[in-house]
Amino acid sequence: MEPIMTKAAAAEQVVTARIRTGRTWQELAEKVGAPLVWTTAALLGRHPMRAAQAAAVCDLLGLGDDVAEALQVQPYRTRDEAALTDPTIYRFTEALTVYGPAIKELIHEEFGDGIMSAINFTVDVSRRPDPDGDRVVVTFDGKFLDYRW
Amino acid sequence: MEPIMTKAAAAEQVVTARIRTGRTWQELAEKVGAPLVWTTAALLGRHPMRAAQAAAVCDLLGLGDDVAEALQVQPYRTRDEAALTDPTIYRFTEALTVYGPAIKELIHEEFGDGIMSAINFTVDVSRRPDPDGDRVVVTFDGKFLDYRW
Amino acid sequence: MEPIMTKAAAAEQVVTARIRTGRTWQELAEKVGAPLVWTTAALLGRHPMRAAQAAAVCDLLGLGDDVAEALQVQPYRTRDEAALTDPTIYRFTEALTVYGPAIKELIHEEFGDGIMSAINFTVDVSRRPDPDGDRVVVTFDGKFLDYRW
Amino acid sequence: MEPIMTKAAAAEQVVTARIRTGRTWQELAEKVGAPLVWTTAALLGRHPMRAAQAAAVCDLLGLGDDVAEALQVQPYRTRDEAALTDPTIYRFTEALTVYGPAIKELIHEEFGDGIMSAINFTVDVSRRPDPDGDRVVVTFDGKFLDYRW
Amino acid sequence: MEPIMTKAAAAEQVVTARIRTGRTWQELAEKVGAPLVWTTAALLGRHPMRAAQAAAVCDLLGLGDDVAEALQVQPYRTRDEAALTDPTIYRFTEALTVYGPAIKELIHEEFGDGIMSAINFTVDVSRRPDPDGDRVVVTFDGKFLDYRW
Amino acid sequence: MEPIMTKAAAAEQVVTARIRTGRTWQELAEKVGAPLVWTTAALLGRHPMRAAQAAAVCDLLGLGDDVAEALQVQPYRTRDEAALTDPTIYRFTEALTVYGPAIKELIHEEFGDGIMSAINFTVDVSRRPDPDGDRVVVTFDGKFLDYRW
Amino acid sequence: MEPIMTKAAAAEQVVTARIRTGRTWQELAEKVGAPLVWTTAALLGRHPMRAAQAAAVCDLLGLGDDVAEALQVQPYRTRDEAALTDPTIYRFTEALTVYGPAIKELIHEEFGDGIMSAINFTVDVSRRPDPDGDRVVVTFDGKFLDYRW
Amino acid sequence: MEPIMTKAAAAEQVVTARIRTGRTWQELAEKVGAPLVWTTAALLGRHPMRAAQAAAVCDLLGLGDDVAEALQVQPYRTRDEAALTDPTIYRFTEALTVYGPAIKELIHEEFGDGIMSAINFTVDVSRRPDPDGDRVVVTFDGKFLDYRW
Amino acid sequence: MEPIMTKAAAAEQVVTARIRTGRTWQELAEKVGAPLVWTTAALLGRHPMRAAQAAAVCDLLGLGDDVAEALQVQPYRTRDEAALTDPTIYRFTEALTVYGPAIKELIHEEFGDGIMSAINFTVDVSRRPDPDGDRVVVTFDGKFLDYRW
Amino acid sequence: MEPIMTKAAAAEQVVTARIRTGRTWQELAEKVGAPLVWTTAALLGRHPMRAAQAAAVCDLLGLGDDVAEALQVQPYRTRDEAALTDPTIYRFTEALTVYGPAIKELIHEEFGDGIMSAINFTVDVSRRPDPDGDRVVVTFDGKFLDYRW
Structure with a gap:
């Protein structure tokens, strides 16, 4: 078959x-x-x-x-390490390297102990005009989930 | 000393x-x-x-x-692989795993060949109220840089 | 052939x-x-x-x-690192990251020095209805094996 | 200080x-x-x-x-690769290696495209008496989260 | 050709x-x-x-x-990391993890500074009947080589 | 304290x-x-x-x-990758690299689908006199465990 | 197609x-x-x-x-670890290993906190005659980008 | 001492x-x-x-x-992988990822089979004024060494 | 084509x-x-x-x-990690593990700060008869290159 | 103590x-x-x-x-990956990358299936005068061991 x-x-x-x-x-x-x-x-x-x-x-x-x-097939969403080294994608990884701990502190300050969901979650990519050069604006928007027993 | x-x-x-x-x-x-x-x-x-x-x-x-x-000291901004496994930070890495190639395609469609700068760049973390549970909104905003010789 | x-x-x-x-x-x-x-x-x-x-x-x-x-062929049951990054499977790995040492302490407290067998072992996946959203319940059930000389 | x-x-x-x-x-x-x-x-x-x-x-x-x-401090919940090689913890990793894809298929069959939450989530460890040797029973119980835009 | x-x-x-x-x-x-x-x-x-x-x-x-x-061709005998994760083979690796340093101490105590050869070397696999369940007995038998200048 | x-x-x-x-x-x-x-x-x-x-x-x-x-404390038995590169220990790893698949085939032929336990398990190190140079004999002896649901 | x-x-x-x-x-x-x-x-x-x-x-x-x-297709520019071990390319990696921190110090001294862009960037390869043996001269020339919010 | x-x-x-x-x-x-x-x-x-x-x-x-x-002590010049992830240093690694094979082709075209020495070698860092933003210019200058038996 | x-x-x-x-x-x-x-x-x-x-x-x-x-094509001379685990090749790697720092000390003592070239370099493999068993003799012979600005 | x-x-x-x-x-x-x-x-x-x-x-x-x-203590002779990146030591690793398979072929051609021992083994470092620049000569000399059951 x-x-x-x-x-x-x-x-x-x-x-x-x-x-x-x-x-x-x-x-x-x-x-x-x-x-x-x-x-x-x-x-x-x-x-x-x-x-x-x-x-x-x-x-x-x-x-x-x-x-x-x-x-229509259900996917595996596996990590592709090579793709993450492409410069266009790498800059996001670098941003997490630099700002990840700060983002974690601020999520906990604002919401308490928990995470931003990556499943109940949307992403948006847009252009923002700027006289010094237009900007790429990427928004991650996920439901807050608290550790809950 | x-x-x-x-x-x-x-x-x-x-x-x-x-x-x-x-x-x-x-x-x-x-x-x-x-x-x-x-x-x-x-x-x-x-x-x-x-x-x-x-x-x-x-x-x-x-x-x-x-x-x-x-x-005041100039930092090294080195990657801390262990920190990236913390669940609050990991969800961002997972989002890149799932959506990185799509973000790349859309940056190139909108702007041409280049990247979002991670240097001329800001990040914002905020709360968006939602009746189904408030949401974490993280915005990456960087200048577009095109490959230019 | x-x-x-x-x-x-x-x-x-x-x-x-x-x-x-x-x-x-x-x-x-x-x-x-x-x-x-x-x-x-x-x-x-x-x-x-x-x-x-x-x-x-x-x-x-x-x-x-x-x-x-x-x-009918005898398999190799080798690890597929990429598959472990699929979000549906990754959550189990993350749970081990967070709770593994606690599970280890409790097995030793209850049974002494030894392990849960992964060979004399069954797994069950089921749905548990819940008004706040149904739940995935996965049960690992293995024979206790003590270190024995 | x-x-x-x-x-x-x-x-x-x-x-x-x-x-x-x-x-x-x-x-x-x-x-x-x-x-x-x-x-x-x-x-x-x-x-x-x-x-x-x-x-x-x-x-x-x-x-x-x-x-x-x-x-009382908010923790980092980072992965400790060495701890995962302890035999008592490793057997769970091995179980994911052997059964992870099957668990993924069955979650999708029963619930659709999504995951078991590891945040809205509990774990239980218990002993089940058995004449052939008592058994370790570990239950992972997490809310189903569907990919939702 | x-x-x-x-x-x-x-x-x-x-x-x-x-x-x-x-x-x-x-x-x-x-x-x-x-x-x-x-x-x-x-x-x-x-x-x-x-x-x-x-x-x-x-x-x-x-x-x-x-x-x-x-x-009849001379082989490369290269390591296959994936094969080493198969549970039947992995148990030997785990045994080295747990007992490797003890085996090293005892070889040095008995023979002095040197190694068991893996070239002038044989392996045997056999079954040993046991009322509590038959046993797999694997014997590694190699010539002792001392560090010698 | x-x-x-x-x-x-x-x-x-x-x-x-x-x-x-x-x-x-x-x-x-x-x-x-x-x-x-x-x-x-x-x-x-x-x-x-x-x-x-x-x-x-x-x-x-x-x-x-x-x-x-x-x-008297319950140990973590974690892997020490550096120790495994010591030549005295490495020869055992090399033997698994060369003979691991053969050992797996022979365990399955003799016992069926399952493993040698590394928990219900003993190790012995001894010297065997030999006119061409005495030999290190290391015996791994573990209970056979079959995959059993 | x-x-x-x-x-x-x-x-x-x-x-x-x-x-x-x-x-x-x-x-x-x-x-x-x-x-x-x-x-x-x-x-x-x-x-x-x-x-x-x-x-x-x-x-x-x-x-x-x-x-x-x-x-004409937009490329992925992913890292090829094997290629980086070719001796002709490796010498550049080695130079970064030896001089990378010094280059970083001097960029910060001259320009402040920021980087040399690898996007708004050119490379030149040339030969410089020298009586002791001609020399390979490779020039990296990129726009300075300062961390700017 | x-x-x-x-x-x-x-x-x-x-x-x-x-x-x-x-x-x-x-x-x-x-x-x-x-x-x-x-x-x-x-x-x-x-x-x-x-x-x-x-x-x-x-x-x-x-x-x-x-x-x-x-x-005055003779150094080990060992690689520090973490340092290589600092963005100021990483851009050089990225440049090698993107241009390394091209540099290799051009060295071989101009000089034949061999390498740029990283030992008989100098590095220079300078600023080049540019109306669109000053530029970091880093020059690698090493003696060509040909493979020679 | x-x-x-x-x-x-x-x-x-x-x-x-x-x-x-x-x-x-x-x-x-x-x-x-x-x-x-x-x-x-x-x-x-x-x-x-x-x-x-x-x-x-x-x-x-x-x-x-x-x-x-x-x-006749110009090669990539990339590292093949698997090949390095073949026992015949691995013994050379092990020798570097054991003697590498000593070789480094002695090169610096004899020649000063620099390296043995691997480009202006030859290798020889020969047999040396010995009553206790013939010996493999491998000679690495490379031009000394000193760090020189 | x-x-x-x-x-x-x-x-x-x-x-x-x-x-x-x-x-x-x-x-x-x-x-x-x-x-x-x-x-x-x-x-x-x-x-x-x-x-x-x-x-x-x-x-x-x-x-x-x-x-x-x-x-006088019996050592662990473990690998130090960082030390292997020091340029003076790395050149030996690179030589194995380039010539390892050739050395293997020639050992097998001359001696049959087996290895150069790294235990019954000596190393020598010497200087060989040469008008084009003195040379580092490193000799590995080990007993041939054949695979022997």
Whole structure:
């Protein structure tokens, strides 16, 4: 039996078709009807899509049912150490290195003992115009969870 | 010659005095006259303080000149792998694991080839009320830098 | 000679067929006549199956003898560091990080010097309804083994 | 200023006094009025105690205010790789190596895409008599959290 | 030119044929006329075989000359970290973790400064009946080599 | 309160006194009334001793009650990666690298799916005279445990 | 859909064609109309090329549109630990090991707290004749960025 | 016998005295009569100084003979992985990640098979004014060494 | 375009042909007209060969132009951690572990501050007859390079 | 009881006294009456000395009985990864990276399947005059050991 296409192969199909058709991630998100970061992450293999979402994307990009099937599979969200060394991604890791303990202190001061959820959680990426050079603004927004027995 | 107190020892002094005097990080930041996350990070040893800033904090907390001297030293901002496993900090690392490639794609789509600076950069931590449980909102805001020869 | 299909390839066949036929792991376990976690682990390649068990599963899922042969092979049960970073699995690792030393103290207090066997051992996964949100309950149940010369 | 005793040093004090006074972890938990695993973990430095809880333990064990102060401090819950190689703790890691993917499949089958919380979470350690040798039963019980935007 | 089959591929051929023909490792060792552990290790790629030994095995198992050629190649005996995490193998590593320093002390007490050779060396695996459960007995037997200038 | 001496410090005391008094490990084992490898490992901190055993050793070596107290503490048996690179210990690791998979195959052939216990387990170190140079013989002897649900 | 050729495969095509046609990197850079190090890095997959640049190179080397397409893709610039051990590259790492802290001190003395940008940044490689043996001169030239809130 | 002060402790003395006396590295280099980067590296422990050089620095900074003795000791120049994660130093590592293979290609094209020496080698750090922001210019200058039998 | 054969594939071709034709490394070195260790290393992919050298070897072994082309390519000489665990190679690493600091002290005593070059460098492997067993003699011979600014 | 001085502390004493008295390693070796590399390694803690050897060195250097006692202790010869990155030592590691597989091939060609012993083994360091710059010659000389059952 032909195994289900891997989510990595499906992502490669999406990326190829996106470039060749000239679609933006924003257009794909609108077609899917979901937030921009969520849609991008899902198409790169980090969230399972519902059948209608997968079909909409594959229709827009001219991709087959095998891709649509793969996009619906429950993913493993494993760490890719090499990817974390890409400079665009590394700067976020560096920010955690420099500011992680301060963020921890301030979460505990404001909320008590607990964490920001990374599951009940959204991310937003936007541009903020600035005369000294526009800025990348990335917002992490997660429910506070307190240690509770 | 008595060596300058390490920044780790100075941070331990600040944390001890802060707890015993009941001061909040917010109060320390106001005394210093600097942003909250910046001040917290600086007092934990991640930014050098100006002499007046260091003196103000030590005055408020009843700490000596040795602490004030240490707070002004240029830091090493090295990674502490153990600290990154603390659950409160780890959730940010996990978010990068899940969303890092999507953030990279969207930065490139919006800005072209380059990165969000982690140097010309600010961080903000705040609470957003929500009926399903208040939320931790952490904003990373850095100047876009394009690869430029 | 065509080598025996790897257990990873056999698991990929099982997962593909399970999704396409809409079978649940519970149905597969009933067909096999074995506990749910055991059956799932075995089909993912972590336990050897008896011939009749392998045949029953392959019959239900429409898979060939090559899959059935592979399911009976003695496995290597090696660690997959990447899989341990998947958030669903990572939370268990984090729990060990936080509670491991406490669990160790309590085992020694109750039983003396020794360990919980991971071989004479069962695992159970279940749902516990709760008005504040249902709960995942995972039970590790292993024979106590004392250090004995 | 004398820095606050580290939580590791406080744990060493508790362990020393517990052995010399012959107290069990169960007795300490009853004195604190909290669950057994929680109390043990807190005294080993993994949860902050409330002032009254810390005072009760120190009173029972004849320990000073410096220990009580340290027990109330917000902890770092960082991973200790060496501790994870202790055989009593390692068996749990091995169980995750063998059964982690199966547990992940069954959580997703029963609950959908999400995780067992390790924060809104309890652990229990108990003995189950068995004619072939009594068994260690460790139960992880955490709220299900679904990926939710 | 068709490269020589790798020793890993040859081992896969041997394992496949051994299972399909129902031969035991003991039978293969007898056919080869060499010790059991040596033969098993050699067929898994860890020792080069003489031409007659390789031919005898391939004849018994119905394997071709390409396998026989590969079995004679001088091997790399490199460490496979993943294999060392398999529970059956890991217990030996754990035993070294617990008893390694004691074994070192006793070798030095008995023999002086030096080592047990792992080259002029044999291994034996056997079963020892025991009313409380039969036992695995593994014997390492190596020539003592003293540091000698 | 003076914390209990660490087991590492107690071992250092035992080793110092053993060398200065000229005692052998064998004499210590006889005094303790326990097997040689077990006693050596226990005195190096890898097993807890009973009170009478600890007292006997400290009496023989002229060590104080603080050492005797430490010898009775339940140990962490954590891995020491550096120690494993000592040539005398490394040869055992190398033997596992070369013969581990063969040992695994033969355990499964003889006993079925399971492991040699490292808990219900003994080790013996002895000398075997040989005209080509005496040999170090190390025997690992552990109860077979089968995977059993 | 045939996926876009990977940048690694495109680099392999460029390297193959460069060797077979006898072109130098300098000639390729002139054809592209960009600096030498930039062009070499881009052709090895570390910078995206504009369409005209990619076409010019592929025309010169007789490579197809699939290579030209791949050269325009936005790269991951991930670390390749193995490559860093090549002696020609390793000497630079060693220089950072020996001189990194000194360079850091001098940047801070001259510029204050901040970094040399690796994005707004150029590299030059040249030969400097010297009677004792010609010298390799590599210049890193990046905009100073100060930590700025 | 009081052991020679470690080079790390001597560097700590130099750094303390340099800050308290307000001397620049440039002034120290002039006093020593050696290049700026060399002097800074030597005072941080990476090169042995001649007796007169060490005496000159200690005289200028008011440090004792114990420091002067330590500055003359032959160093270990070992890698400090944590230091390499400091952002000011990390940017150089990142540059090697991005440009290392290109630098290697160009060295081989210009010089043939060999390396830039890191021993017969100098480093220079300077400022280059630029209307868009001044630039850090770091020059690595090493003798070419060809592989030669 | 068919990419140039990798040096690993070329080495596999050489090794295959060498075994099937019964040639020794010594014969290949004589054919090439270069030292034995150099030739062996080059054929295994660690040095580029000149065209005539590559042609001579391929002629002797009956290999094609594709192999000869690959043997001339400039190599990456990257570390292969697994290969370093092979016992035959590991003994050299162990010797460095035991004697590395002593060798360093003696180089500095004899030559001053600097290193043995690994580039202007030769290696020789030979047999030295000895009545107690013949000996492997490996000589490393490299130009001394002193740290020189 | 005062524990035996560690071998690291004893080495620090020897190094301090050697520098202050101006003795060379060669003079120490002559006093000890043992080979130069052996003596240096032993004084740095890698071989146990006999009582007379230790006494001779301590007498020459004016060191106490505590040092002499420590020099006689059986060492752990553990790997020090940081030391291996020192450039003077690293070049040997690099040579193994480049030539290790060639050395392995040639040992097997000359001697058959086996290794060079690192125990029945000597090392020599010498200077070889050369008009193009004197050379460091390091000879490893170990008994060949064949795999022998």
